[in-house]
Amino acid sequence: MKPRDLSDLAFRNLREAILRNALTTLGVAVGVASLVAMLSLGVGLQELASKRLSQSGLFDTIFVTPKNNFRGMGRPQREVQSDKPPRTLDEDARKEIEKLPNVIEVYPQVRFFTEVRFNNKPFATVVAGMPDSSRNSGSFDGMQGYFFSSPTADEAILQIEFATDLSEKPASLIGQDLVLRYAERQALPANDDASSPSGEPSGGFSVVPKELRLKIVGIVETEPAAGYGGYGNARLLMPLSTASTLRAAQVNDLRDIVRDNTANKTTYASLSVRAKSPSQVETLEASIKSMGFAAFSLLDASKSLRTFFSVFDLLLGIFGSLALAVATLGIVNTLVMAILERRREIGVLKALGAADSDVQQLFFVEAGVMGLFGGFFGVLFGWLLGRAITFGTNVYLKRQSLNPIELSSVPWWLVIAAIVFAILVSLAAGLYPASRAAKLNPVDALRYE
Amino acid sequence: MPNAETAIQLEHVSRQYTMGGATIQAVNDVSLSVARNEFLALLGSSGSGKSTLLNLIAGLDRPTSGSIMAQGQNLAELTSIELARYRCNTIGMIFQSFNLLPRMTLEENIELPLRLAEVDREERPGRVREALERVRLTHRLGHRPTELSGGEQQRVAIARALVNRPKILLADEPTGNLDSATGEAILSLLRDVQRQLGMTIVMVTHERPLAERYADRLAIMGDGKLLSASEITKEAAR
Numbered sequence: 001m002k003p004r005d006l007s008d009l010a011f012r013n014l015r016e017a018i019l020r021n022a023l024t025t026l027g028v029a030v031g032v033a034s035l036v037a038m039l040s041l042g043v044g045l046q047e048l049a050s051k052r053l054s055q056s057g058l059f060d061t062i063f064v065t066p067k068n069n070f071r072g073m074g075r076p077q078r079e080v081q082s083d084k085p086p087r088t089l090d091e092d093a094r095k096e097i098e099k100l101p102n103v104i105e106v107y108p109q110v111r112f113f114t115e116v117r118f119n120n121k122p123f124a125t126v127v128a129g130m131p132d133s134s135r136n137s138g139s140f141d142g143m144q145g146y147f148f149s150s151p152t153a154d155e156a157i158l159q160i161e162f163a164t165d166l167s168e169k170p171a172s173l174i175g176q177d178l179v180l181r182y183a184e185r186q187a188l189p190a191n192d193d194a195s196s197p198s199g200e201p202s203g204g205f206s207v208v209p210k211e212l213r214l215k216i217v218g219i220v221e222t223e224p225a226a227g228y229g230g231y232g233n234a235r236l237l238m239p240l241s242t243a244s245t246l247r248a249a250q251v252n253d254l255r256d257i258v259r260d261n262t263a264n265k266t267t268y269a270s271l272s273v274r275a276k277s278p279s280q281v282e283t284l285e286a287s288i289k290s291m292g293f294a295a296f297s298l299l300d301a302s303k304s305l306r307t308f309f310s311v312f313d314l315l316l317g318i319f320g321s322l323a324l325a326v327a328t329l330g331i332v333n334t335l336v337m338a339i340l341e342r343r344r345e346i347g348v349l350k351a352l353g354a355a356d357s358d359v360q361q362l363f364f365v366e367a368g369v370m371g372l373f374g375g376f377f378g379v380l381f382g383w384l385l386g387r388a389i390t391f392g393t394n395v396y397l398k399r400q401s402l403n404p405i406e407l408s409s410v411p412w413w414l415v416i417a418a419i420v421f422a423i424l425v426s427l428a429a430g431l432y433p434a435s436r437a438a439k440l441n442p443v444d445a446l447r448y449e
Numbered sequence: 450m451p452n453a454e455t456a457i458q459l460e461h462v463s464r465q466y467t468m469g470g471a472t473i474q475a476v477n478d479v480s481l482s483v484a485r486n487e488f489l490a491l492l493g494s495s496g497s498g499k500s501t502l503l504n505l506i507a508g509l510d511r512p513t514s515g516s517i518m519a520q521g522q523n524l525a526e527l528t529s530i531e532l533a534r535y536r537c538n539t540i541g542m543i544f545q546s547f548n549l550l551p552r553m554t555l556e557e558n559i560e561l562p563l564r565l566a567e568v569d570r571e572e573r574p575g576r577v578r579e580a581l582e583r584v585r586l587t588h589r590l591g592h593r594p595t596e597l598s599g600g601e602q603q604r605v606a607i608a609r610a611l612v613n614r615p616k617i618l619l620a621d622e623p624t625g626n627l628d629s630a631t632g633e634a635i636l637s638l639l640r641d642v643q644r645q646l647g648m649t650i651v652m653v654t655h656e657r658p659l660a661e662r663y664a665d666r667l668a669i670m671g672d673g674k675l676l677s678a679s680e681i682t683k684e685a686a687r
Contacts, residue, residue, distance in 0.1 A: 005564040016552045348548045351509060352609070353537020353565045355530045442509045446548065 001358045010365035017338065021366075024327075024334040025374045031324030032378020032422045036414060037385040038320030042313040044386070044409035049305065062273040062285050062297045064089065064097065087292040089268045097273055100287050102280040107131040108268040110243040111234060117179040118166050125162060127180065128234030129243030133274070142403040145174040145218030148239045155238065156180075156214040162235035163219045173216045180236075182248040184210045212246065214238060324422070327374070328429040331367055335433030338366075339440070346437055347445025356438040363434035364427060371426025375419035382418070383410045455518075456617060456649035457483040457506055462515035463673075464501055475501040476512070477673035488643055488650045490660035493670035499653045500621055502670070506651060507540055507619050508532045520616050537566045541610030541648075545622035547602040549594035555605050556590040562613045580608040583642055600631035604638065611642065618643070620652040624659060632656070636663040 001009075014021045050059075066089045087093060098106045110129035115122050132151040134140070140147050140157075148155045156178065163170035166178070185205045220237070273288065273295075275281045281297045288295040339346070346359055386408030394404040464476040476498045483489050491499040504510040505517060508524055517524045520539050527535060536542075541562075549558045559580055563573045581587050584604040594602050603623060610618055620639065624632030640663050643650050654660050660667055668678040 001564055002567050004570075005567075009564070012552070344548070345550055348550060349561075349565070350533070351507065351536065351542050351548070352562045353533055353540075353613075355533035357530070358533075358565065443504050446509075446544070 001354070001361070006358075006361055006365055007369075009362055010369055013338070013342075013362070014366055014369060017341075020334060020337075021370060024330050025370045025377070027327040027330040028324070028370060028374025028422055028426060029377035029381055031321075031327035032375050032418050033381035033385055034323040035317065035320030035421070036379050036382025036410065036418050037389070037408070038316040039313060039414055039418075040382060040386040040408040040410045041389065042309070042316040043411060043414065044390075044407050046309040046313070047409050048405055048407070049309070059278040059298055060275045060281060062275065062281060062288060062295050064271040064273055064288055065269070065294045065296075066267075067292060067294045089271060089293060093291070093293070094268065094271055096291065097271065097288060097293075100273075100284060102276045102284060104274040104276055105131065105133055106271050106273045107240055108244065109270045109272060110240060110248070111269075112182065112248045114180060114182045114248065116236060117181060118176075122181075123162070123165060125236050126234045127182070127236045127238060127243065127248075129240035130157075130237045131240045131272075140218070140220060143218050143220040144171055145216075147218060149217070151239050152241045152245075153217075153239055154212060154214050154242060155217045157218040157220055157237040158216060159233070159235040159237070160219055160221055163216075170219050174218065176216050177213050178216060180212045180214055180238075182210055182212070182246055183207045185247045210246070324425060328425050331370060331426055331429035332432060334370075335363055335367060335430055336436070338363075339433055339437045342437075343440065343445050346440050347442045347447075350440075350442035351446060359440070360434045360438035363437050364430050367426045367430025367434070368423055371423040372419065374426065375422025378422060379410070379415050379418050383408075386410060454484050455482050456485045456487065456520060457481075457651070458518040459502075459506075460516045460518075462502070462505060462512045462517060464498075464505060464510065465513045474673050476505065478515070479670075479673075479675045480515075481668060481675055481678060483649055483651060485649055486643070486647050488640065488663065488665045489652070490664035490667050491651060491653045491670060492655060492657055492660055492667055493676075494655065497670040498673035499670045501673075503619050503621055503651060503653050506617075507542055508536050537562060538613060539616050541613065541615035541618045543603065543606045543610050543618070543620045543623050545625035547594065547599075547606045547626070549602055549605055549609070551594055554591050554593055555597070558594065558605060559609045559612050562609060566613050568613075576612055577608075580612040583611055583645070584608045584638060598631075599627050600634060603627060603631075603635050607635070607638065607642070611646070614646070616648060618648050618650045620650065620654075622653055622655070624654065624656060632659060633662075639663070 066087065094106050094108065097103065108129075110127075112127055113124065114127050115124055117123075130148075132148075135147045143157070145157070148157070158166070158170070158173065160170060163173055167173050184207070186208050273284065275284050285295045285297050349359060349362075350356075390405075390407040393407050397404055459479055459481045462476055462479045463474065466473045466475055479498075479502060491502065493499045501510070505512050505524075506519060508519075508527070511525070519535070522535060522539070524532065524535070549555075550561070553561070556577055559577045560573055563576055568576065578587070581590070584607050586601060586604045586608065589597065589601075594605065597605065603626075607623075618639070623639070624635055627635060636659055639650060639652070642648065650664075652660070652664065657667075666678060669676045
């Protein structure tokens with residue numbers, strides 16, 4: 001029989017016992033829905049976790065430091081040193097790294113101890129410069145107030161605990177000014193006579209106290225992108241460009257001046273290199289190391305996270321499949337019942353010239369059609385279920401004064417995979433009834449009343 | 450041996466069944482030849498094996514021993530798919546209980562063999578109409594079989610059997626469920642169709658007077674054996 005005639009007959013047969021077939025299809029739909037809902041939760045949680053983690057900058061960021069940087073300060077053990085000579089982490093190096101493929105941006109970590117004056121009271125804290133790109137990273141989602149109005153604004157965002165130190169009502173701080181007191185590094189004129197009789201290195205810098213008035217624009221729970229290479233968590237955040245122009249003396253300055261005559265140049269304690277995606281971190285890290293810098297990323301942690309979610313998804317998938325397995329039995333039952341009911345019809349079909357394969361295919365197509373519709377509606381129900389769970393969770397989170405989250409996610413591959421899976425499972429369920437129908441003896445079938 | 454004039458040739462055909470440990474000899478060593486364009490009536494009491502013999506000729510069943518040649522094909526040599534094709538293209542069947550599919554309209558019932566024979570969709574409406582004209586039933590095509598009288602249903606069944614233009618028409622008690630007037634009308638129709646199309650008809654019946662009136666020859670069965678096969682003279686028919 002031609003495929004179109006086969007499907008015509010299959011649809012006609014399904015329509016004739018519409019209630020029973022609709023209920024069977026509904027069973028498949030419920031099975032698929034539970035599978036889709038489970039997997040969408042798994043995918044959603046995974047996306048949520050990787051979004052949060054990638055927003056944190058931990059997994060797509062490589063932290064670059066000069067190779068001879070001192071150890072300690074809570075740093076992980078550095079990898080085996082390469083043969084390349086150590087290089088200074090200066091602006092030239094920054095530009096060079098920026099030109100590497102798959103690099104989004106390279107920004108220095110500007111981070112220094114300083115004193116903040118508010119209402120004429122001094123507070124010691126660590127200040128960190130935030131790149132403008134952190135605006136969209138999601139780290140500032142749910143903050144009080146606003147992100148910096150421009151990359152060079154004289155504005156500050158406070159970490160909540162620090163804000164609480166400043167005022168009992170942290171929210172009231174927004175819009176107020178504070179004074180940042182910092183040590184500006186001013187280069188001493190370089191000694192032109194390089195071959196001085198003493199042979200001592202020239203250069204160096206003097207440290208001059210300065211003040212900058214900053215407007216508090218926002219308050220954030222934790223410091224975003226704390227990353228690696230920080231000297232304690234920063235509690236006052238300001239635009240990176242503004243922080244850079246301060247030329248505030250940093251921890252590495254003293255070391256640099258002893259080591260080399262680089263006082264005139266801007267050198268960095270560390271650079272953060274953001275890759276386009278975590279998958280490119282590994283090769284990028286290797287390239288940076290081969291340039292003569294030390295580099296570190298948290299890629300391994302990300303790998304084990306992915307492994308965890310694969311196992312998690314698998315478990316959810318298995319639980320979700322249970323309902324589908326039950327639905328499969330429903331298909332077998334419906335089709336076996338249909339054979340009994342349509343025994344005589346099968347006999348007539350065979351008498352009129354239907355081959356065993358025609359009868360088999362007819363039952364197969366009927367099972368497949370139930371699978372197709374079951375899969376389609378199952379995806380729809382599953383999606384709705386996921387939305388309902390997300391909605392319920394967010395209502396709960398809202399009551400707990402927490403930010404809403406996107407708990408379930410139904411990507412297009414899940415839609416297609418669920419429908420294909422439903423069809424395959426239904427066809428498998430149709431195997432036994434179809435072969436039983438095909439083997440029916442037409443003489444017996446015609447005699448059947 | 451079969452010649453060009455033979456439509457069906459049965460040689461020592463037997464069919465045994467085992468039922469609950471007992472062996473039943475439904476057809477026992479039957480040899481019979483049916484000529485092309487012949488109308489043969491198979492007579493016999495219930496359980497005489499006539500319907501089993503008809504099913505063997507139809508290719509719905511295979512003999513335990515013996516050979517069946519139909520339209521030059523040795524049925525024993527055909528695979529199950531070839532046998533299905535033989536049923537589809539060479540054989541047309543009608544039954545006592547009509548066996549129309551109740552969920553389909555008349556038109557769809559008649560179209561069914563065309564679907565199985567993979568006839569082009571464009572060609573089908575013409576073939577259905579032609580078959581219906583032959584049985585003189587061209588109205589109520591959209592109706593379902595249960596909405597028709599027994600005689601009309603049997604006409605539809607005949608149209609369905611004719612739609613693939615078979616060479617052999619096999620009828621299993623076609624008048625069994627009909628009153629005598631309608632039964633006669635159906636046999637008269639079969640006779641007309643046979644003459645118009647030049648078909649071979651084998652009809653199983655237990656109504657001897659009707660068979661004598663319409664068939665060319667009677668074959669009488671009893672206990673699975675062929676008791677006699679005789680030509681019907683015009684005198685006998687009257």
